[in-house]
Structure formats: C-alpha cells, structure tokens
Amino acid sequence: MHSAKHAVGLQVVIFCLAVCGLWTTSAGAQTPAAVPVFKITPVESTIKFHVAASVAIEGTFDQWDASLTFTSTAAESAVLDVTIQAASVNTGSGLKDRTLKGDDFFNVEQDPLITFHSTTIVQTGPETFDVQGTFTIRGVSKPETLHMTLIGKGTGSGEIKGTMAFDRKEFGMTSGIPFIRIADRVEVSVNLKGTRVSGPPVVFKQ
Numbered sequence: 001m002h003s004a005k006h007a008v009g010l011q012v013v014i015f016c017l018a019v020c021g022l023w024t025t026s027a028g029a030q031t032p033a034a035v036p037v038f039k040i041t042p043v044e045s046t047i048k049f050h051v052a053a054s055v056a057i058e059g060t061f062d063q064w065d066a067s068l069t070f071t072s073t074a075a076e077s078a079v080l081d082v083t084i085q086a087a088s089v090n091t092g093s094g095l096k097d098r099t100l101k102g103d104d105f106f107n108v109e110q111d112p113l114i115t116f117h118s119t120t121i122v123q124t125g126p127e128t129f130d131v132q133g134t135f136t137i138r139g140v141s142k143p144e145t146l147h148m149t150l151i152g153k154g155t156g157s158g159e160i161k162g163t164m165a166f167d168r169k170e171f172g173m174t175s176g177i178p179f180i181r182i183a184d185r186v187e188v189s190v191n192l193k194g195t196r197v198s199g200p201p202v203v204f205k206q
Contacts, residue, residue, distance in 0.1 A: 035070040035077075036199040042066070044193040047084060051168075052183040057100075059091035061114075066192055068160075073203045076121045080131055080146075082190070084114040104175035105168075111139040116146065116164075123205045127153055131162065140171045146190070153204060160192040 042064065050058040063085035071077045086106040091097055101108045118133035127150045135144040144166055152158030165187045168174075176182055196202075 034199045035072060036202050037070075037197050038068045038194045039197045040066045040068060040192050040194040046191045047082070048189045048191075050187045050189070052185065053177075054181040057091065057096060057177075057180075057182065059089060059096075061085065061088050062090050063088035066190075068192075068194060070199075070202070073200050075129075075202050075204045076123055078118075078121050078202075080116070080118040080121070080133070082116040086112055086114050086137075099177055105173050107138050107172075111137070116144070118146075119143075126204075127151070135164070135166060138172050142166075142170060154201065156196040156201065158194060160190065160194065162190045162192075164188045164190075 045066070047061045047064055048058065049061075050056075061084045064083060066080070066082045069079050069081075071079075087101055087108040089097055089100050089106065091100070100106055106114070113136070115136045116133050118131045120132040122130045122132070124130050129148045129150065131146040131148050132143065133146065134141050144164055146162045146164045148160055148162035150158055150160055165185055167184050168186050169184050
C-alpha cells in the first residue's frame, strides 16, 4: 500500500514538472542543428547610390549596419537585413547632401532610417541570387529585388555585390532639384564583405 502511494506521488510530481515546463523528454532536450554564422565588416564594405541627372548625383552612406542570418545550412535560408542612417548621406557636396536630407527627398528628421529586409532568396546561377524583400524609405515600404553576386563562394570568407533600382516617385520623392534635370530611377549598389565565424559551411545548389 505504501509503494502504491509512493508511485502515485511520483506521478503527481512528474505531472507538475511537465506542466511547469521543467521536465523534458530526450527529444525535447536535443539542441537545434548548427547553422552558419556570418559577420559583415562595415569597414571593408560600402553602400552607394546613383541617380542619372544633368549634374551627377551619386554618393555613399557612411553609417549603416547589415546582417546575414541563416535558419539552416541552405544558402536560400539566409535573411539579409540592412539598416541605413539616412542622414549619413555623403555626395561630397554639402548643398546636395542638405537637399537630399530635406523633406522632398530622404526627410531624415521624420524618417531617419532606410531599411531592406529580405523575404525570399532564390539562387539563379552558380554565384548569383535574386534577393526579394521589403525596402523602406521615407516611411514608405514596398517590395523590391536586390540582384546579388557572391564572390568567394565556399571559402568561408566572401563578398556580396548587389544592385537594386527603384522609382523615387513611388516613395514620395516627387520633387525635383532647381536647375538640375533628375531621373526617377535610383540605383543602389551594395558591396558587403563577410566572414563565417562559426557553424558549418553554407550549402549551395549545384
């Protein structure tokens, strides 16, 4: 009789532990599979833009952050996130920079960040990828595609070169610049250098 009570008592304890999340089965205790972990080095990387105009408008962003994270070893499982400080625009001209930071263009006071968050990555060739994602500028978000080439595939240390074009008027940049004919199409180019710091190698489609 005593042993029966003891068994019932033990079952109650196990039940309470399970409910409280303190009891795990061997399956629940398994650690998740290792994934590649990459670190992007801003010092060796650049983000540039170019707009066709009667007077060239092109430059860089001096302050930004980017990350590439994986949910598995597959290259297409990667997620690319880029966050740019819009006020860090640098064309080499104070006048152009002030114009681009203003209400008619980047509107940095109200919308200080320009972002890109990938939603799907599709390998289109041995070293090429289409990175579809959400691009946000001036607080307006729209789907855009970054066409990317990977240099150094399989070495654990590589370089991502990508280009994306968007229509500035679709994002509320409908004004022009006095005395300058400016195109609607804006081209953005990224050159990101990264190194695998831990985890297994990335697996690419053959």
